[in-house]
Amino acid sequence: MDPFDRSDEDKPAEECGVIAVATVSGDAARAAFYGLFALQHRGQEAAGIASLDGKAIRVRKDTGLVARVFSEKDMLELRGSHAIGHTRYSTTGSATARNAQPFSVETRYGSIALAHNGNLVNAGELRKALLEKGVGLSSASDTEVMVMTLAGASGSDWPTRIAEAMGSWIGAFSFVVLTPEGTFAARDPWGMRPLSCGLLPGGGSAAASETCALATLGCTKNIEIGPGEIIELGDDGFRRVGCVEAVAPGASCVFEFVYFSRPDSVWRGLGVHEVRRRFGAALAREFPVEADAVVAVPDSSISAAIGFARESGLPYDEAFVKNRYIGRTFIEPTKALREKGVALKFNVLPEAVRGKRIVMIDDSIVRGTTSGPLVRMLRAAGASEVHLRVASPPVRFACHMGVDMGSGDDLAACRMSKDEFRSLVGADSLEYLPVRAMRDSLGGNEGFCAACFDGNYPFPVGEATSKNDFEC
Numbered sequence: 001m002d003p004f005d006r007s008d009e010d011k012p013a014e015e016c017g018v019i020a021v022a023t024v025s026g027d028a029a030r031a032a033f034y035g036l037f038a039l040q041h042r043g044q045e046a047a048g049i050a051s052l053d054g055k056a057i058r059v060r061k062d063t064g065l066v067a068r069v070f071s072e073k074d075m076l077e078l079r080g081s082h083a084i085g086h087t088r089y090s091t092t093g094s095a096t097a098r099n100a101q102p103f104s105v106e107t108r109y110g111s112i113a114l115a116h117n118g119n120l121v122n123a124g125e126l127r128k129a130l131l132e133k134g135v136g137l138s139s140a141s142d143t144e145v146m147v148m149t150l151a152g153a154s155g156s157d158w159p160t161r162i163a164e165a166m167g168s169w170i171g172a173f174s175f176v177v178l179t180p181e182g183t184f185a186a187r188d189p190w191g192m193r194p195l196s197c198g199l200l201p202g203g204g205s206a207a208a209s210e211t212c213a214l215a216t217l218g219c220t221k222n223i224e225i226g227p228g229e230i231i232e233l234g235d236d237g238f239r240r241v242g243c244v245e246a247v248a249p250g251a252s253c254v255f256e257f258v259y260f261s262r263p264d265s266v267w268r269g270l271g272v273h274e275v276r277r278r279f280g281a282a283l284a285r286e287f288p289v290e291a292d293a294v295v296a297v298p299d300s301s302i303s304a305a306i307g308f309a310r311e312s313g314l315p316y317d318e319a320f321v322k323n324r325y326i327g328r329t330f331i332e333p334t335k336a337l338r339e340k341g342v343a344l345k346f347n348v349l350p351e352a353v354r355g356k357r358i359v360m361i362d363d364s365i366v367r368g369t370t371s372g373p374l375v376r377m378l379r380a381a382g383a384s385e386v387h388l389r390v391a392s393p394p395v396r397f398a399c400h401m402g403v404d405m406g407s408g409d410d411l412a413a414c415r416m417s418k419d420e421f422r423s424l425v426g427a428d429s430l431e432y433l434p435v436r437a438m439r440d441s442l443g444g445n446e447g448f449c450a451a452c453f454d455g456n457y458p459f460p461v462g463e464a465t466s467k468n469d470f471e472c
Contacts, residue, residue, distance in 0.1 A: 010365060010366055010367045010368060010369045010370040010371065010412075011259065011364065011366060016042055016043045016086060016087060016088050016089060016101075016115075016116070016117040016118075016209075016402070017036065017039030017040075017042035017043060017086065017087045017117060017208070017209040017210070017213070018039075018084070018085070018086050018115045018116065018117050018174060018175065018176050018185075018195070018207075018208070018209050019032050019035035019036055019039065019084065019085045019086075019176065019206065019207065019208045019209070019213055020032075020082075020083070020084045020085075020176035020177075020178070020183050020184075020185050020206065020207045020208075020233055021035065021082070021083050021084075021085075021183075021200070021204070021205075021206045021217075021233070022081065022082050022182075022183050022204050022205050022206070022233040022234050022235055023081050023082075023200060023203070023204040023235060024081070024202065024203035024204050024235045025081065025204075026053070026079045026080055026081055027075075027079070028051060028080055028081055028082050028083035028204075029049050029051045029074075029075055029078035029079070029080065029083040029085075030075050031083070031200070031206065031217055032049050032051075032083040032084065032085035033049065033066065033070055033075065033085070034216055034217060035085065035206065035208050035213040035214075035216060035217055036049070036066045036085045036086075036087050036213075037066050037067070037216070038208075038210070038212050038213040038215075038216040038262075039087050039208065039209055039210060039212075039213050040065065040066055040087055041260075041262060042087060042089070042117070042209060042210075042260065043087045043088045043089035044065055044087070044089065045063060045064075045088050045089050046061065046062065046063045046064065046069070046086075046087070046088040046097070046099070046100035046101070047061065047062070047064065047065065047066045047069040047070070047085070047086065047087045047088065047100070048060065048061025048062070048069070048085065048086050048088075048100050048101050048102050048115070049061070049070065049074075049078055049083055049084070049085040049086075049102075050083065050084050050085075050102040050104055050113035050115075050178050051078040051079065051080035051082065051083040051178075052080045052081070052082040052083070052113075052178050052180070052183075053079055053080035053081075054080070054081070056111065057104050057111040057112070057113050057178060058077060058078055058080070059102060059104050059113060060074045060077070060078060061086075061097070061100040061101065061102065062097055062100060063097050063100065066087060081235065082178060082182075082183045082233075083178070083183075084102055084113060084114075084115050084176040084177070084178045084183065085102070085115065086100075086101035086102055086115035086116075088100060088101060089404065098138060098139045098140075099139045099140055099141040101114075101115045101116065101141070101143050102114055102115040102178070103115075103139070103141070103143055103144050103147045104147075104178075105147055105148065105151050107151040107152075109158070109161075109179075109180070110179065110180035111179075111180065112147065112150065112151065112158075112177060112178060112179045112180075113147075113177070113178040114143065114146060114147040114150065114175060114176070114177050114178075115143070115175060115176050116142075116143040116146055116173055116174070116175040116176075117172075117173075117174045117175070117193045117195075117209050117402065118171060118172030118173040118174055118175075118188065118192060118193045118401060118402040119142060119171050119172055119173075119400060119401050119402035119403075120142045120145065120146070120169050120170060120171040120172075120173065121170050121171040121400050121401070121459070121460075121461050122169070122170040122171065123142035123145050123171075126142075126145045126149060126168065126169075127142075127145050130145065130148050130149070133152075135148055135152070143175075146165070146169065146173065146175065149165045149168060149169070150162065150165040150177070153165045157181060158177070158179045158181045158182065158184065159184065159230050159232070159241040159242035160242065162177065162184060162186060162230050162242065163230060163242045163243065163244050166186065166188070166189070166228070166230075166244045167244055169188070170459055171188065171192075171400070171401055171402075171459075172188055172190070172192035172193050172253070172401035172402045173187070173188045173192075173193070174186075174187045174188065174192075174193035174194065174195040174209060174225075176207060182232050182233070182234065183232070183233045183234075184230055184231065184232055184233070184241070185197060185207035185225060185230075185231045185233060186225070186228075186229060186230040186231065187225050187226070187227055187228065187229060188227065188228070189227050189228035189244050189245060189246045189247045190227060190246075190247050190250055190251040190449070190458050190459070191226070191227030191228075191246070191250045191251065191252050191447075192251050192252060192253050192401055192402075192449060192458075193209070193253060193256075193402065194209055194210060194224070194252075194256055194261065194265075194267045195207060195208070195209060195224070195225045196208060196210070196211050196214060196222055196223060196224045196225060196266075196267075197214075197222065197223060197225055197231055197233065197238050198211075198214045198217075198219030198220060198221055198222035198223070198238075199219055199220050199221050199237055199238075200217060200218065200219055201218040201219075201220070203235055203236070204233075204234075204235045205219075205233045205234060205235075205237050205238040206219055206233065207225065207231065207233060207238070210261055210262060210265040210267075211264075211265045211266045211267070212261075212262045212264045212265045215264070222266075224267065224268065224269075226243075226246065227246040227247065227250055228243045228244040228245060228246040228247075229242075229243050230242035230243055247458070249446040249447045250446075250447040250448075251447070251448065251449035251458035252267070252268060252447055252448050252449065253401065253403070253448075253449050254438065254442070254448045254449060254450045254453075255364075255392075255399075255403060255452065256272070257270070257272055257275045257276065257279075257442065258276075258279070258363055258364055258391070258392045259300050259363050259364055259392075260403075263276065263300075263302075263303050268447075270442070270443070272303075273303045274303075275441060275442065276300075276303030276304045276307065276363070276391065277303050277304065277306055277307030277310075278307060278441035279303075279304045279307065279391040279392065279433055279438060279441050280303065280304035280305055280306065280307025280308035280309075280311070280361060280391050281307040281308065281310065281311035281441075282307075282311075282433060282437040282438070282440065282441050283304070283307075283308055283361075283389050283390075283391055283431070283433045283437070284307070284308045284309075284311035284312040284389075285311060285437075286431070286433065286434060286437055287389060287431035288312060289312075289359055289387045289389070289429060290357065291314055291356075291357040291358060291359045291385070291387060292314070292315075292356040292357045292358070293314060293315050293316070293317045293319075293352070293353070293356050293357075293358055293359070294308050294309040294312070294314050294315070294316050294317070294358075294359045294361060295316075295317055295318065295319035295320065295352070295353070295358055295359070295360055295361070295378075296316075296318075296320075296360075296361050296362075297320060297360065297361065297362045297363070297370075297374060298318075298320055298322045298346075299322065300363045301361050301362050301363040301391065304361050304363055304391035305361035308359065308361055308389065308391075312359075314359065317352045318349060318352060319348055319349055319352045319353050319358065319360075319378065319381075320346045320347070320348060320349070320374070321346065321347045321348075321349060322345060322346055323344065323345050323346070323347075341369075341370070341373050342370050342373040342374060342377075343373070343377070346374065346377065348377045348378060348380070348381040349381075350381040350382055353378055353381050353382055353383040354381060354382030354383070355382055355383075355384055356382075356383060356384060357383070357384055357385040357387070358378055358383045358385065358386050358387065359387045359389055360374065360375070360378065360386055360387070360388050360389070360427075361389050361390075361391060362388065362389075362390050362391070363390075363391050363392060364390060364391070364392045364395060365390050365394070365395065365412055365413070365421075365432075366395050366405050366406065366410075366411060366412065367406060367410055367411065367412060368411075368412025368415070368421060368424075368425070371388060371421075371425040371427075372424060372425040372426060375388065375425050375426045375427050376426060379426070385428045386426070386427050386428055387427060387428050387429045387430075388422070388425065388427040388429070388430045388431075389430075389431055390430075390431070390432045390433065391433050392432065392433050392438060392453070393432050393433055393434060393435045393438060393450075393453040393454075394412075394413035394418070394432050394453070395411055395412075395413055395452050395453065396411060396413045396414055396452070396453065396454075396455065397411075397451055397452050397453070397454075397455045398452070399451065399452045400457070400461040401449070401451075403452070405452065418430060418432070435450060435453050435454055438450070438453075
């Protein structure tokens with residue numbers, strides 16, 4: 001059994017989380033560790049930290065959760081005033097230690113380390129060019145392709161080299177780089193993945209995939225790093241040191257608001273919790289239903305369920321109790337337990353649903369594997385009706401920008417019609433949030449990528465590779 005197999009789950013897999021820290025002390029790795037802890041929801045397959053003590057870069061990385069990978073001994077060995085970190089879910093390359101990040105290499109300008117959130121759609125082309133030049137690659141990760149491209153870039157300083165390398169990359173790439181000259185954070189010119197920075201208390205600065213990690217570190221004066229921007233982090237703050245031209249109007253991943261980001265994060269000036277409440281409220285306006293209670297599939301659907309309940313005037317209640325420790329077990333369940341499926345992860349509170357007409361809110365339906373068992377659990381607990389409402393549109397297209405959600409026959413909305421799926425899961429009714437209403441909830445139609453819903457990719461994806469194409 002692959003402990004990281006997500007094929008039976010009805011959620012797109014988290015992408016990755018990155019963090020960079022520059023401190024006035026020699027304890028940057030410890031701050032990076034706590035930042036990664038706050039980003040654990042973005043990836044649970046592997047974690048790593050690279051630190052710079054002014055002379056050498058040291059790296060500690062392995063498969064597993066953040067708390068499992070690092071020890072107090074590691075923190076002492078990773079001493080230094082600058083550090084970067086990564087928590088991974090694999091979107092290019094399998095879930096093995098050799099693909100864990102950060103990647104560190106020696107260059108003619110000194111040692112560098114790089115960690116990245118996203119996916120390059122032209123990774124195959126870049127990889128082939130490196131191999132033809134005689135550059136050796138030790139992994140199947142597009143991040144190693146990035147660090148090798150950067151190592152060969154020209155220019156008088158690292159910001160110039162970073163900008164040159166960014167010009168050859170197509171796709172989603174929010175990344176952090178540790179160099180002898182300084183620590184840098186940058187975003188792709190489409191602004192697909194979130195990345196923000198702020199000032200550390202007591203001096204120094206940090207950048208992270210989500211503002212929730214900056215809040216964990218006590219950062220102030222947080223700003224979003226703009227599309228194409230290159231920011232240098234220092235013990236005296238952060239500054240813009242370069243850029244590549246941003247692509248208007250941008251293509252920020254809407255699934256960050258649907259599912260990925262923590263509800264306490266802020267991106268593009270919008271609180272994730274508030275946007276999800278808007279999704280739920282819009283869903284209630286679009287598809288009202290006579291019912292007795294609104295319940296959420298925990299945890300990422302809770303905000304949308306609150307919004308639906310408030311807009312509809314129906315009471316919100318908790319119906320599911322989630323076992324939050326089941327997701328990354330290394331012990332294979334018995335056949336009987338495997339057949340119970342989501343019952344390993346959820347129990348129902350019978351007193352909350354018995355004899356009631358229930359509206360069950362889910363944030364998204366991807367593969368469609370959990371909706372049926374959840375509906376059946378509610379009915380078994382005594383619900384008289386179950387109406388399924390989804391706070392996002394149907395997922396019909398693959399993502400090539402760093403989200404592992406499958407494609408074609410993997411996707412429920414591609415395999416069957418809405419009514420066929422409703423019949424399959426046993427719901428009394430089923431409705432999705434329209435794309436139009438989702439965009440309106442975000443304050444407009446421009447600047448967001450919704451390709452997984454509408455098929456409108458921000459750039460050609462014909463060269464995009466599948467997850468394990470580079471594995472030997």
